[in-house]
Structure formats: structure tokens, C-alpha cells
Amino acid sequence: MTEPTPPTPDNAARPQDFVRKIVAEDLASNKWNGAVVTRFPPEPNGYLHIGHAKSICLNFGIAAENNGRCHLRFDDTNPTKEEMEYVESIQEDVRWLGWDWGTDKFFASDYFQQLYDYAVQLIRDGKAFVCDLTAEEIRQRRGTLTEPGTESPFRNRSAEESLDLFARMRAGEFDEGTHTLRARIDMTSPNLNMRDPVIYRILKATHHRTGDAWCIYPMYDFAHPISDSIEGITHSICTLEFEDHRPLYDWVLRELGIHHSQQIEFARLNLTNTVMSKRKLLMLVRDGHVSGWDDPRMPTISGIRRRGYTPESMRDFCSRIGVAKSDSVVDFAMLEHCVREDLNRRSPRMMGVLRPLRVVITNYPEGQTEMCEAVNNPEDPADGTRQVPFGRELFIEQDDFREVPPPKYFRLTPGREVRLRYGYFITCNEVVKDADGNVVEVRCTYDPATRGGDSPDGRKVKATIHWVSAAHAVDAEVRLYDHLFAAEFPDNVPEGGDFTDNLNPASLEVLTGCKLEPALGEVKPGGIPVQFERLGYFHLDPIDSAPGKPVFNRTATLKDAWQRAQKKA
RNA sequence: UGGCGUGUGGCGCAAUUGGCAGCGCAUCUGACUCUGAAUCAGAGGGUUCUAGGUUCAAAUCCUAGCACGCCAGCCA
Secondary structure (H helix, E strand, C coil), X not given: CCCCCCCCCCCCCCCCCHHHHHHHHHHHCCCCCCCCEEEECCCCCCCCEHHHHHHHHHHHHHHHHCCCEEEEEECCCCCCCCCXXXXXXXXXXXXHCCCCCCCCEEEHHHHHHHHHHHHHHHHHCCCEEEECCCHHHHHHHCCCCCXXXXXXXXXXXXXXXXXXXXXXXXXXXXXXXXXXXXXXXXXXXXXXXXXXXXXXXXXXXXXXXXXXCCCEEECHHHHHHHHHHHCCCCEEEEEHHHHHHHHHHHHHHHHHCCCCCEEEEECCCCECCCCCCHHHHHHHHHCCCCCCCCCXXXXXXHHHHHHCCCHHHHHHHHHHHCCCCCXXXXXXXXXXXXXXXXXXXXXXXXXXXXXXXXXXXXXXXXXXXXXXXXXXXXXXXXXXXXXXXXXXXXXXEHHHECCCCXXXXXXECCCXXXXXXXCCEEEEEEEEECCCCCEEEEEEEECHHXXXXXXXXXXXXXXXXXXXXXXXXXXXXXXXXXCCECCCCCCCCCCCCCHHHHECCCCEEEEEEXXXXXXXXXXXXXXXXXXXXXXXXXXECCCCCECCECEEEEEEECCCHHHHHHHHC
């Protein structure tokens, strides 16, 4: 429907972040002969979220800005956690964000043989050894944050013996947990990662790509630097928690004497009213707090896509939040601002009534219908106009009528005249109630001279409200979303509780029997959200909608000064 | 009482490397308005973590503290 606009290096106007500065300096000093090669290395063990989007835009963005490449590499060294379903969704999400890895799609598992050969080299050089300690024994000897560890009794066995043992590990002779390959570094290092870290373990699990070809798998700290090296990565950008791993990253590459990319760490994204760890997101899915990874309340890429966020707004968001090394929490309002800005510019405007109240125009001829011309997008005249049917019976928003109006309430109330957008001025003169005293219908008169929405005598009305012709309305389900978590910082919870205690019970409100103008019944899936005038942006749900039975997800509300004033009062 | 890292308006980031602390978001006014939207104009908000020191001049350099984050998986 709408062509996605390709990502542009839109950071030019913004101050450069520290990573881009390093890249620029390296280019200036010709450190890598003009090459800029980055990579986005997800583990296919879950769906991508907005935090990943930050990393994706950083890595692909830097490559694009510098005429370089960004590799998509699946870090699949743990067969017990990874699945093909995730590699598919990850690719879809990166593509949706607008990035293209071209032919540079890789899997760490493609390097298993090379990795194995490098491990052998390390053993030969006396830099690694096979250790017979159990996990528990290794843990006990690791020492603590303040005390050094103690060396493994197998640390000094001969390279020949380790080589033999390693080959037998690979051949499947040993059970899981009985042997590991460890780097021989320094058990007294203040950096625990350097205390003879395990670099290979036995895992008799079927790998989603290599099947049963291997029963030993390299650890992240070994596989990652080498994968970067093999691919000729120049800048290996990762998050802060890997800072402590950099010495090990450098050690592996230095000892092997191979291409040595530079690891650079930045702070991961945090968002208010949101959790952003795969573990917690998985929990929300598994425990049924949401309908799935793509629930529109989820901060996953697939969730926000289904919610109606656009790739353009996501990229804009990522460039606005910046890249730095201090832990921080971005205000959710920043994200909303970005979607609103994009959607305001591009979304078609239409009318939909969420909570209908029947209006009968008593002086309008029964059975008559006419068409009113409505502007599709005032922000973009090229979008043209459309015809909206008008009749004697209409629906307006319940909120747009008050029998006893609060102060400064501009909308419909007995005796007051308001404008029906693109329609007529109407004046309310009668209220119909049910047995319980609820207003079920308002009866109005219209001024035929105000057709189109302007009065020839120049009289003004304070409010313009939206409406839908009852005879032509399309029925729809509309889902209103709010923050998944009521608390700004969901993890802040008293002893004994957990983040799910902060789930917002009102994060989803499902409205049925909503009344939409006919054009909204024709919206095709795959486009951008539509603005329901005065309400917000709504996105046709690609999964639950059926022909003639649209379901709309509210992407974001419009800013509402009235509501804000009400809340204050 | 280990190592690594980070502290700049409410929030996220800048500050040409020592030269009057700026931008975005948020907030609040006002204007305009056939969306209480958008737009436009404006406002408030800072002990640059603290204390010393160097200097004509410090967010930036030095010293000593403090706070916060991460690290003791055969996860990544």
C-alpha cells in the first residue's frame, strides 16, 4: 500500500555519538584501509525488541553512512535455546525496519569447523587445556570477586593429552558436563572472565542447523571474536555488560594472531513502563499475560508493527535517543512523539465513533442521504478528498455530548450548536433516556444553510465533532491499548514481588460495535494507520480482521488538551 | 573489603577538547484553527555528583571522596 521510505543517514544534523566518532577517527587514520564493517549478531532464541532496534540502527546505520557493510549474523552456539522460528522472525524484523544485509547473512554455526581448528591451535600453543572438573568444581575454584581462584589440577597436562581428549570430546566419547576446554589465562585475575574461562562444552543436543554433526559447542567468548575476525568486522559494537569481556575478546584474537576488530560497548535501551529483557518478555508470553510475541502491547518489533508503529518512526526514535555509555531510561513519550510526528504527516484522516450515541436530526427528511466532501489529509493536499454519506440518523461519540456540561466544555449539550465535521451545524434540543436514566439518543435540528460546515452568516461554533451515518456505518472492533505496565519502572517492586505485579490491568480495552465511516471498511492490511479524527491513530489488525469485519488497534492517541485539563482538575 | 564503567534541567543527549552550559522530549502560557490535533510564538526549569586544588578562565585538567550500573553460567 505505502512504499516504505528507505533509511537515510538522517544523523547528519544530530551530534555524533561516541561510536560514530571512533569510526570517523579510524577512517581518518586509515586504520582499516577505509573499510567499515559492522555486524548485528542476535542469538535466535527470542523475538527482537525495541532495544535490538537501537542496535540494528546503530550498526546498519554506521555501515550505510560510511559506505560499509553490516552483516546479519546469528549467534547460534547454544543448540538448547535456539530455534528456526526465531531466525525467521529476526530477518523479517530487520527487513521491516528498512535494513538490507544483502548477501551478508551468516551463522556462527557455519564456523564450527574453523572454531574447532582454532581451539586446536590454542591447545597446541599451550593456551588451552581440557579440564575434567565438573561445573560445580569449576565454580568452587573460580574464587570470588575479592579472592583469586585456584588452578585446575588439569591445567598443566600436556598439549598432546589435551589434544587427544579434545578430539574424543568431539567424537562423543564423553558425557555432558564431564569435560570442558578451557583457556589458560590467569586464575588470579581480578576480572573473573579471565580465570581460565570455559571455551567449549559438551552438549548432546541437536542444533537447528548443524543437526547432530557436533556434540561440542564453543562458548560466546570464544566464538564471537573469531566470528568477527573471520568476517573482517572492523567495529564490533555490543552492549555494556560485555565490557568485562573485552579483555578476553582481545586475548583470543591476539593469541590466535588473526584479524582483530575493535569491540565497542554502548548502553542498552530502557523504556519507561516497559520491560526489555528477553527472559521477561518470554515470561509474559508463556504465562499468558499477553496474546503472544506480537501482542501490540509488547515492546517487540513484531508487537509494535502490529500496533501500527512505522519503521520510519522507529528509526527516527533510534536516532533521537542517541548512543552513550551511561545507563538510562528513555521516556515512553519520546517513542509516542516519534510515531505521532510521522503519522500526522502521512495518515489519512477518517471518522470513526468508538462509543456511539444515536443522534436524530428531526428536521432532516426521512430516508434522505447526501454526500459530504471530506479532506483526506490536511497535512498533504495531494491526498485529495472523499465523499462521506450523511443522513437523518447519525452516531456521535458519547463523550461529545453532556447533558450537564462541565465548565469550558465546548461540545454538544442541550440548547447548544456545534459543527459536524464536513457536515452541518446542529443544535441539540431533546434528550431521550432509558428506564435507568441513561441518555440513549439526542434529538437535534440542523441548519441546511451550513452544509459543508460553514455558516453563511458567519456565526461561530466552539466545537467540531466527528460523526458517522447510522445507515452506512461499518461495525468494527477497536482495541485500545495503554502501557503494559502501570509503573514507570516495572522492576521496582518490594521484596518478594516481581515485575508482573506492575502489569497494568487496563492495558487493553476491547470495544465492539464501533461505528466507522464506509471508507474505513475498505482499508487494506499492510498500510499505515489511519487517523480517526480527534481520537488517534488506528491500525487495521493484520491477523484478526476479516473482510467486512475490521479490527483496529489504536497505535497512539492524539494529544488531548481537554483530557489533560480534566486530569489536572 | 576486587575489577570495569557511568554521573550535565523531570527524562534522553550535546558542548569545536580550558572560553558566556545548548538541543530534543516532557511541562506551562498565548496565537491560530472545520481535529480541544497539527502549526506558530513564547516561558519556566542547571551548585554540570560532592569537596578541595591548578588557571585570567574548569562540565572539561589534578587530588580525595560519594552514588549508581555490570561481573563469581559448561547462557549470550
